[in-house]
Structures are given as C-alpha cells and as structure tokens.
Amino acid sequence: MNIVIAYTAFLFLYGVTILNRPIIRLTSVTYAVRAQKLLDQYGIRSYYLRLTRNLGNHGCGYGLKIHGDLQQAVSIIESAGIQIVEVLENGEY
Amino acid sequence: MIYFDNAATSFPKPRRVAMAVQSAFDTYGANPGRSGHKLSMRTAEKVYEARELAAEMFGARVEDVVFTANCSHALNLAIKGILRQKDHVIISDLEHNSVFRPVHALAERGLITYSVAKVHKNPADTVAEFESHINERTSLIACTHGSNVFGIRLPVAGIGAMAREHGVTLLVDCAQTAGVVDINMERDNIDILCTAGHKSLYGPSGTGLMITALGEHMQTLMEGGTGSASADLMMPFIMPDRHECGTVNTAGILGLYAGMSFVREKGIENLFKKEMKLCGEIYRRLGLMNGVVLYTDDFTMERHLPVISFNIDGIPSEDVVAQLSDRGIAVRGGLHCSPLAHRKMNTIDTGTVRVSVGAMNNMEQVLGLCSAVKSISKLRPAK
Numbered sequence: 001m002n003i004v005i006a007y008t009a010f011l012f013l014y015g016v017t018i019l020n021r022p023i024i025r026l027t028s029v030t031y032a033v034r035a036q037k038l039l040d041q042y043g044i045r046s047y048y049l050r051l052t053r054n055l056g057n058h059g060c061g062y063g064l065k066i067h068g069d070l071q072q073a074v075s076i077i078e079s080a081g082i083q084i085v086e087v088l089e090n091g092e093y
Numbered sequence: 094m095i096y097f098d099n100a101a102t103s104f105p106k107p108r109r110v111a112m113a114v115q116s117a118f119d120t121y122g123a124n125p126g127r128s129g130h131k132l133s134m135r136t137a138e139k140v141y142e143a144r145e146l147a148a149e150m151f152g153a154r155v156e157d158v159v160f161t162a163n164c165s166h167a168l169n170l171a172i173k174g175i176l177r178q179k180d181h182v183i184i185s186d187l188e189h190n191s192v193f194r195p196v197h198a199l200a201e202r203g204l205i206t207y208s209v210a211k212v213h214k215n216p217a218d219t220v221a222e223f224e225s226h227i228n229e230r231t232s233l234i235a236c237t238h239g240s241n242v243f244g245i246r247l248p249v250a251g252i253g254a255m256a257r258e259h260g261v262t263l264l265v266d267c268a269q270t271a272g273v274v275d276i277n278m279e280r281d282n283i284d285i286l287c288t289a290g291h292k293s294l295y296g297p298s299g300t301g302l303m304i305t306a307l308g309e310h311m312q313t314l315m316e317g318g319t320g321s322a323s324a325d326l327m328m329p330f331i332m333p334d335r336h337e338c339g340t341v342n343t344a345g346i347l348g349l350y351a352g353m354s355f356v357r358e359k360g361i362e363n364l365f366k367k368e369m370k371l372c373g374e375i376y377r378r379l380g381l382m383n384g385v386v387l388y389t390d391d392f393t394m395e396r397h398l399p400v401i402s403f404n405i406d407g408i409p410s411e412d413v414v415a416q417l418s419d420r421g422i423a424v425r426g427g428l429h430c431s432p433l434a435h436r437k438m439n440t441i442d443t444g445t446v447r448v449s450v451g452a453m454n455n456m457e458q459v460l461g462l463c464s465a466v467k468s469i470s471k472l473r474p475a476k
Contacts, residue, residue: 027321027322027329027331027334028126028319028320028321028322028329028331028334029125029126029137029141029320029321030126030141030144030155030156030332030333030334031156031331033137033138033141034141034155034156048134049129050128050129052129055323055324056324057324058322058324059321059322059323059324059325060320060321060322060323061321061322062321083331
C-alpha cells in the first residue's frame with residue numbers, strides 16, 4: 001500500500017516539476033541548441049525537444065523546456081537576437 | 094608518395110578526421126534536426142558544434158554558417174542568391190571557374206553584367222582598380238582571397254572597405270585561404286565567405302561552407318525539407334535553414350569539425366609560417382635552376398600563399414606532372430580550372446605545374462621535390 005502511495009506521489013511531483021515546465025518554441029534546431037547553451041551560461045537548465053502540437057500553424061519545430069525563471073530565460077534569449085515563436089506556459093507541446 | 098597537391102585537396106588528413114567520420118556511422122547515425130529522439134538530438138548537437146567552431150574561426154554568428162557540398166556549391170548559393178536582374182558584378186582576373194562560371198552563366202542569360210578587375214602587385218592599386226569598375230548597377234564584388242594557381246593574395250580588407258563606401262556587397266572565395274591565413278569577416282569587411290572544407294580546413298571531401306549575415310534576404314538555389322516551419326510552402330526566412338535543405342552530410346560535417354579543431358590546435362599563424370617557409374624554399378631552389386620558369390617576381394608572407402606555379406622550358410606542364418608522378422611526387426598541371434589566371438600570366442596554352450604545400454609537408458619532401466624537378470629539367474630539349 002505504501003509503495004502505491006509513494007509511486008502516486010512520485011508521479012504527481014514528476015508531473016508538477018517536470019512535465020508542466022514551460023516551453024519556449026524556437027524556429028529551428030540550430031536556435032534551440034544555441035539558446036540552450038546560452039541559458040546554460042546563465043545557470044538556467046533547459047532541455048530541447050521536438051514539439052508535437054499545433055503543427056498546422058507552425059509545422060515541425062523545436063522548443064526548450066525551461067527549468068528555471070521563465071521570464072529571465074525569455075529575456076536572455078531575446079537579448080541574443082533569437083526569435084521566440086511562442087511561449088507555452090503550461091508545458092503542453 | 095610526396096604529396097604537394099594540397100590546393101586541390103589536403104592529404105593526408107589528421108587521424109582524428111577519419112575517426113570523426115567513423116563516429117557518424119557508429120555513434121551519431123541519426124538525422125540531425127529532423128526527429129525528436131535522443132540519437133537525433135545528439136547528432137544535431139554535434140552538427141551544431143561544427144557550426145559553432147566555423148563561426149568562431151571566421152568571426153561570424155553561428156546561425157550564419159551554412160554547410161554545403163563544396164566551395165563551388167557555396168559560391169553558387171551566394172552568387173545566384175544575392176544578385177538581382179540587371180545587377181553588375183566585379184570579379185578579379187585571378188578567379189577560379191567556381192566564381193567565373195556562375196557569374197558568366199548569369200550574364201549569358203542576360204540577367205546581369207560583369208567586369209574583370211586586374212590584380213596589381215601593389216594592394217592599393219588593386220583596390221583602386223576594383224573601384225574604377227563600380228557603376229550605378231554594381232551590387233557585388235566577388236573575388237578570390239588568393240589565387241589557386243599562383244598563390245597571389247588579394248587585399249580583401251581594403252576591397253571590402255571600399256565596397257562598403259559604395260554600398261556594394263563583398264563575396265570572398267576563401268577556398269585557398271581558410272585555415273591558411275587568419276580571416277575575420279567583420280575585421281576584413283567580408284559580407285559573404287565561401288570556402289571548401291576539404292582543403293586547409295582538413296575536412297573530408299564533400300564539405301564546404303557559406304557564411305553570411307545576409308542569408309535571410311538571399312534567394313534560394315534549392316528548396317526542400319528543413320525540419321522547420323514545415324507547414325509553410327515557402328523556404329523559411331531563417332538561417333541556416335533557408336539555404337540548407339535536405340539531410341546534411343553528417344559524416345562530412347563531423348570530419349570537418351575534427352579538421353577545424355586540428356587547425357585551431359596547431360594555430361593558423363604557426364601553420365602559415367611553416368608552410369610559407371617550406372614553399373619559400375621551393376621557390377628559392379626552383380629560381381636557381383636553369384630552364385625553370387617562375388611566375389611571380391617574389392614570394393612574400395604578406396602577399397602570397399604557400400602555392401607556386403612553374404614550368405620547365407620546352408616540356409608541357411602535364412608531362413612534368415607525369416614525370417614527377419613517376420618519381421612518387423603528386424603535383425597538379427594544366428589550367429587548374431582557372432583560365433582567367435592563366436590568361437593573365439600568358440600560360441593559357443601551356444598551363445603550369447602547381448606545387449601547393451600543406452600542414453603535413455616537411456623539408457625533406459621539399460628537397461625531394463626540388464631534386465626531382467632538377468633532374469627533369471636536365472632532360473629538356475636543347476634549343
């Protein structure tokens with residue numbers, strides 16, 4: 001029973017802390033890697049991933065899942081002249 | 094085998110290049126920038142690292158680096174991408190056909206006009222010569238950074254500064270200089286840089302680069318899949334995707350990264366000094382031989398590359414090349430795809446024997462080459 005409760009709690013926390021992290025949609029894989037390296041320099045962890053939703057509007061694309069301050073990440077990326085297509089605050093992609 | 098044909102392609106490559114190419118099959122085998130799985134992402138990271146290193150080497154932004162199949166491909170992307178109908182272009186009289194032919198082809202179709210500017214010994218005279226050809230339709234100067242036949246360097250920074258005063262774009266063919274001399278696009282006023290990856294950047298054949306901040310505004314030469322903005326029928330207005338459709342040459346790019354890292358580790362200045370010392374010795378020794386004709390008045394660190402041309406009086410250049418080949422020495426004869434340069438030097442009918450030095454050459458090989466040339470020169474027919 002305790003194992004079930006612990007596993008459920010783990011899934012809940014995982015969902016809150018990982019899955020729901022906001023995502024910044026970028027124009028290409030090159031910009032996704034560049035932005036990730038840039039954020040890394042500022043101590044903001046992020047992971048790039050292939051986006052799967054809203055393909056009809058944007059086509060295939062890449063985004064960064066942000067593990068840190070979203071506004072700071074947006075500001076850093078924009079300051080570097082990297083175009084942000086959209087910010088998916090609820091982390092759904 | 095003594096290899097002095099590095100201006101065609103460098104050989105041998107650093108060992109790490111072969112290992113990097115192999116890693117594209119063993120470790121980084123997925124399509125970079127197309128899929129979302131980890132292997133694709135890891136491969137994309139490796140391609141990005143190569144792009145980043147190229148940007149660092151030439152003083153550019155990482156996204157402005159476009160991987161191409163070779164330098165001719167890069168030059169075609171640039172020339173046909175930047176020019177508009179009725180534009181006027183200036184090229185030099187030392188151009189390789191990789192610049193000359195695409196420019197001439199556009200002119201033949203009545204789309205553009207072009208002029209050929211003479212390269213002088215004095216750099217200021219060369220800049221003035223280019224300037225004298227500028228007219229109200231001139232939009233582009235497309236010139237080599239250094240002759241692939243005679244090793245003569247052009248003062249591109251000066252040409253670029255003059256071009257900017259006139260609002261003219263400068264495209265430089267760096268096939269013979271990338272990895273040989275220090276190039277910084279911003280410092281040297283270069284708007285578009287094109288180069289091969291398989292020469293003095295020591296990458297595998299099938300690699301090249303076009304680097305430019307103007308890419309988003311250039312017309313595309315090819316259209317196709319980019320892995321980005323794929324719902325849009327137009328090619329994306331983002332770099333490098335706009336000019337990099339289709340799956341990239343991952344194995345070549347990883348090899349190119351290894352080649353560029355070799356150059357960075359050795360230091361461009363150190364490599365240049367070494368190669369010029371070896372080539373200078375060849376120039377000096379050939380200059381002392383009876384019947385050997387050289388085509389430049391001097392050989393200097395400031396105005397030349399480790400590339401020289403010669404002929405043996407009375408023996409066709411291709412015959413000299415064949416005789417050297419029989420002695421285990423690889424050089425190149427003929428016109429070297431550069432008829433303009435050969436017309437300039439009055440060698441259009443005979444061609445020349447070209448010796449091009451690379452990072453792997455040494456003084457022992459220089460002495461072997463010179464000894465072989467001397468023995469062949471003694472076989473020339475009596476006048």
